Amino acid sequence: MVTPDREQLRETARRVAGAVADPEIPVLTIADLGVLRDVRVLESGIEVDITPTYCGCPAMTMIALEIELALEKAGLGRPKVVTVLSPAWTTDWMSDEGRAKLKDYGIAPPQKGAGRRALFGVDTVACPQCGSTDTAAIADFGSTACKALWRCNTCREPFDYFKCH
Amino acid sequence: MTSIRLADTPLLTYVLRRADDALVLGHRLSEWCGKAPLMEEEMALANMGLDLIGQARALYTYAGEVEAKGHDEDALAYLRDERAYRNLLLVEQPNGDFALTMVRQLLYAAFVDPYWRAMMASRDTTLAAIAAKAEKETAYHLRHSAEWVVRLGDGTAESRRRAERALAQLWPFTDELFHTDEIEREMIATGVAVDPATLRDTWRTTVAGVLARATLTMPEDGWMQSGGRGGRHSEHLGHLLAELQYMQRTIPGATW
Structure with a gap:
């Protein structure tokens, strides 16, 4: 009871x-x-x-x-x-508060609705610094298993992206 | 230290085969540590190796529960001899150059990605749970290796030559991905396992698509090598295990 x-x-x-x-x-x-x-x-x-x-x-x-x-x-x-x-x-379990904290910390949060990965990359990820979507993947695997390394073509800053899972 | 002996019960053998695939390939990728051609690949290879060793840990832990003789993941990984290992011959092949490592990863990932996705419907709830985690990871391995095979095949004359050589060298080990024996058939019949033969078309389509983008020719199926599932390995596995198991064999139960 x-x-x-x-x-x-x-x-x-x-x-x-x-x-x-x-x-x-x-x-x-x-x-x-x-x-x-x-x-x-x-x-x-x-x-x-x-x-x-x-x-x-x-x-x-x-x-x-x-x-x-x-x-x-x-x-x-x-x-x-x-x-x-x-x-x-799944990254969908990450709270909205968690996503906001990640972005403030300089890590692009995972997109919601994690589906199957396309065989060849087609993701659009917004830069957590300036918000630009003119970004490019540098490496699919970053400093930890859950992150990828990206670069912003607008503000020229590299950033981590928390991968969809 | 004395090796442990295990009974050849179908479920235990089935789980161990998958655990061995993941551990052996994970170990191979870990051999690249400090030697990768560029920093990003250093991290990618280690990350993929870590995923595979993580999958192996979950599978060995489950195998230990299935056996119920008190063997944990460490005992199963460190205290079995070469002949007791049941991994595919493909995953134990030496790293060779970067092209060989990436082609090996592609050939394996193109199979194991749909395999784990299908295994999510396994009647064995533990295997289904492991599958649901593994399939997300292998999707990234497939994408990463596919992108590299395209760059290498459609790259310089030298990278192309190496990619072609890797394909020719590894192709004879691909048929074993789809083999079944009595153990596998029993697991398929009881809904625990998926029949790998049903994944062959998916595998061929994926591999053919990547090779086409890479402007590489799909090899013809010729003489196909097998034996790993029965414990008959190439000369390479013993050397791998010697390194993998050295510490636990020398100082049993060592911790730090």
Whole structure:
């Protein structure tokens, strides 16, 4: 049975876990990213479900550790962090607030409605600095698995693009 | 350290074959670290390798659960001998030059991309979940390698010569992508697996389209080499595993 106390505890745990920042894009929290999937309060303690953005994302171990640390610091005890694969993470789960934060940080946010990739590139990505759509891809793979490297032909600045997924 | 022995049960073998494909190709791509022809490719090759090793980890973890003998992803990757590895011969072929690496990636990605998409409908919910993640990643691998094969084939005389040589060298390993045996057929019959034969037309269309843009000629199907799914490998896999497994074999259970 879900008692009001338990529901409140779940909300608190969700807020604390959700505030954990992505180690590679520190302006985003795992709640913004949609990496935090569920928080449960069980007899045995708190369980937190997270889902990887990419199969090989090296930040996942770090994120799990940060969640444990955050919940313990908040006096909620050590949680069990579970990695779930299904449903598969998509950039559509990124919150509007998250997209705005990304853009302010200088990373072009992913477009909504991630569909199949065309075999040859046809994306239009707006420059996060000046807003121009006269941009070009430099490399499909950037400094982390989730980003590509682009260049703005108007303001001449290079920028990261958070790839649709 | 002593190698682990596994029973040849259909689901376990089926999952291990896919895990081995991903790990071996991921390891091959990691061999480019520090040696790629340009900075962007340094990152691209490492990124694709990371995706594949991530897929391998999920698959090995699942294989360990299927076997239920307490073997985790590390035991399955580090403590099996060459003959116990069931990967395709294509993915273990040495990197060669950049053209060979990109052609190898194209030939594999053009298969595995529609494969994972089809596997999203697998009756095995874990495999379906892994497929849903993997298909998004392999779509990028396919695009990246396709764009490079076009540049190389339709590039300079030298890049074209190398792309042609890579195609000729790797073509005999492509038929194995579509092979089935008793294990695979059982998995197909129970709705766990997709029949790779149904993906052959898609694969040919994709590869033919890229080669046409690259102004390269699609090789004729001649003598086709196979054996990897049964543990009969080319001379290259043993060397790869020696490097991959060296630390865990020398200092069992080493952590840092």
